[in-house]
Amino acid sequence: MSAFLSDLGRSFFGDIDPAEDNGYSDPPPRKGFFTDTSVCIGCKACEVACKEWNLIPEDGVELSGMSYDNTQALGASTWRHVAFIEQEVPARVAEASVAPAPSAPVDLGMPAPTLPGDSPDAAEPTDFRWLMESDVCKHCTHAACVDVCPTGALMHTEFGTVVVQNDICNGCGYCVSACPYGVIERRSGPAGNPAVGIAQKCTLCYDRLTEGQTPACAKACPTDSIQFGDLDELRERAAGRLDQLVEAGEPNAQLYGHDTRNGVGGTGAFFLLLDDPEVYGLPPDPVVTTRHVGAMWRQAALAAVTLLGGAVAAFAAGGGA
């Protein structure tokens, strides 16, 4: 009964702290990821580190034909996924102020590292660019997966992140269809692994967080494309970085998921994108499904009353033929 009552007290929209909203009295600051895709080099260290730390099985060896992306999407055994987008865009003309090297290097016949653009046979700018983005569970403020889970296996932690409790999940798969980002998935595969048949997704390395450590993916990222920390601070940092990029001539640069007024109340993992979200396989305007649950129950109740009334009418008109 207490679960029932606490459920009625939950919020479905607005700017709230998910930990407090879920009954933690004095939670630590909300933690999250800021993924700055402008500095992602597509090395996939995050994918590998995540698998290593969380003991996630392999996805199988399969070439997708989607650029360098053979993991293709987030899923039960892919909690970090690097998207590779090959785009045709007009080449940017190099700025004229770049001065030539003061003295031409003398070729000693030795392999030597050079700065990009220093060597005379450096490639011309082309009408092509890469977009790379390391995607992850969004850890929504109003998480549809948590709302619809019929066993209470999905929950918000004290850090405001969302985790599945493996020992409670019964594998119904309802969270899979609830997630507006297509993140969570039920793991299939060889029996024996205790997580088979159970919903699986990024835990934001809950086990590392409780020890005061950085999640594996952020730790492994060589370019700081994945930044971990207190969400408030990350949002500030992201706003600064966005201004920098827009000034530098990235007109489509945008933050995605940071706004607490969005359909899921802001996400715990948000992104700096260089193009529209759908280009990266992200929904442009996601809304937590349970936002409309009141209206849905109302319609169902109206329909139920219609059926009851119809049945009464069917008998009221007379018993036999």
Next chain:
Amino acid sequence: MADDDKADVPGGPGQRARTRRRGRGGREQLVVPPAEFRSYYGKPIVKAPPWKYDIAAYLFLGGLAGGSSLLAAGADLAGLPNQRRSARIVALGGITGSLYYLVHDLGRPERFHHMLRVLKLTSPMSVGTWILSAYGPFAGLALGQEIVPLLPEKLARRLPTELISRASRPAGLVAALAAPAVASYTAVLLTDTSLPSWSAARRELPFVFVGSAAAASGGVGLLLNPLDESGPARRLAVGGAALELTADQIMQRSMGITAEPLHEGRAGKYHRAAQVLTGAGAVGAVLGRRSRLLSAVSGLAMAAGSACTRWAVFHAGMASADDPKYVVVPQRERRDARGGGEAYAEQVGDDRAR
């Protein structure tokens, strides 16, 4: 998929230009410009649930059971013994099958009882489990009266047969009160998801489902009962069929682009079959009310039509998850309508306006 060529190319400016050019061609006069959208290699954005045919069967059997309990309670009060018996059997059979499919579909069926840890109004699956748990035992007890006379004498002497027989009517009435919820909650189960074709149907789907439940249970009542007891079942079935077909039409119009999957592929075949079977069944039930054979065939057709409706809705939702178009286009329209940005809360509000 006709859009394969488009879907293979990740979003670039080139792709956007190409989709635009098609509309400007001059020769073709399109009423609605082709939906412009970009995607990541055409990969799905939302995930379909890992549900197989089990859940489609579960949707149908739940509706059949709910409608039959109403029919049984009515027949009990109106004094139609054959109708009462058949409807009670169908109700218990339906709900048993429905529960079997529900548990069978779980990734960890041995943990079914974990569903009873909590009751969450935000989770239609949780609410549904409780509705079924409350309804099932009463639907079972209602059958007691029909079973007692069939028991071997030895066993009957050891059981409180008198009590069972007397409990049947009140149990049947309680089951009938819970039955409309059994028939309608499955609509919320589908619409409270991110699958575009399900969530877009959230206003009308409950009415399609209760209409379908009435058509199925009334139809089975027509099939199993003699003419002199089939009046209420006939009216329930025909009324249900009319509601189902009408609500379905309104639903298709309000769904916008996400109605497409309902007309294509497997869902499309089931949807057409549902309309033909339900419509023909209803007409046959009205015209053939003096013929036992025609009534039975019409009843069967409406029950089959009801099943096809559930299958169609099920498969349409699953198909809508596979094509990112159904996620991107409506969401972009919503975003553009309020002038971009993420501020959903302020601009769109809730469902009250709808």
